[in-house]
Amino acid sequence: MSPPAHRLSVAPMMEWTDRHCRYFLRLLAPRAQLYTEMVVAAAIVHGDRDRFLAFDGAEHPLVLQLGGSDPAQLAQAARVAREAYGYDEINLNVGCPSDRVQSGRFGACLMREPDLVARCLESMARAVDVPVTVKTRLGVDEQDSYEFLVEFLEAVRAVGCGTVILHARKALLSGLSPKQNREIPPLDYARVQRVKRDFPQLTVVINGGIASAELALEQLEAGLDGVMVGRMAYHDPWRFAALEQAVFGSERPPNRASVVLAFEPYLRDQHARGVPLKVMTRHLCGLFSGCYGARRWRRAMSDPALIAEHQLDILRYGLSLVSEAPVPSDDVASPV
8 A cells, every 4th residue: 555645755945856856865765755846837838848847757756846826827837747747746836935936926925815826726726637735834924823824725725725735834025035934933833733633634744844753753643644854855865764764664775875876877877868967966965964974975976076087986986985884973073
């Protein structure tokens, strides 16, 4: 029996969760649900579709996150993604607080227009035969009451959206950078748990600050349907593999080196297709976090001079510099 689709997922992260990152994460976590970076619907309708939508089949189950506020354009983008590329789910971004996104009238500012969000979701759902979901915040600026959130959720539920991913903090649309919006507004896990109690028919996934297996399991035990992990999965992917093991009972790879060697054929194939090595190796920088030689490994994966010197052998060169042995937690700094 396959696991519930949203039990564990990796958040869409701009400039991080590209197709190469996702392939790498799939080697570590065979059952977690992966998300693309947010893709603007207009870029799919009018731009280079392969650039934005192509992926390796190993990445399934894979969700495309769309940004936009035009129901017809979102539906067209969703249809292309499903019919031509085979995405397993389409997600609407109603959570990004950046100025650039706001200027395009999408992202978190759309929380103020629940009827428009509902029309977007309904249009997308009519265009595809897979689930259409929404990722959002608890509120925006001064509109952060529970009643405001309930009104928004009622609107999306009314058009058949059955899954919501809630970033457990509100968005501040002016005065803070997107990075600050991931850190400064306080987390409110209790409010997300209240949503699940008040909307038991909804699949409710929590996002924001999930940085340990213990915290993730705590949220699942509280009755939430899933947890979405962000930066922890990227900066410490081996710890993310342990989280998947805790959630699904699946086996982790035997060691980090085996993951690196499993990634090597993909790296060679993509490089032969014209992908620069650094575009791929940069996603492996955190794999040996906490191990002896982690700093040397990170440098090998990111230093253009070393990559140019070792070329397709860069992964094996990196392995020669690092040990799987963990650095004791009371050490002030790991050896170089």
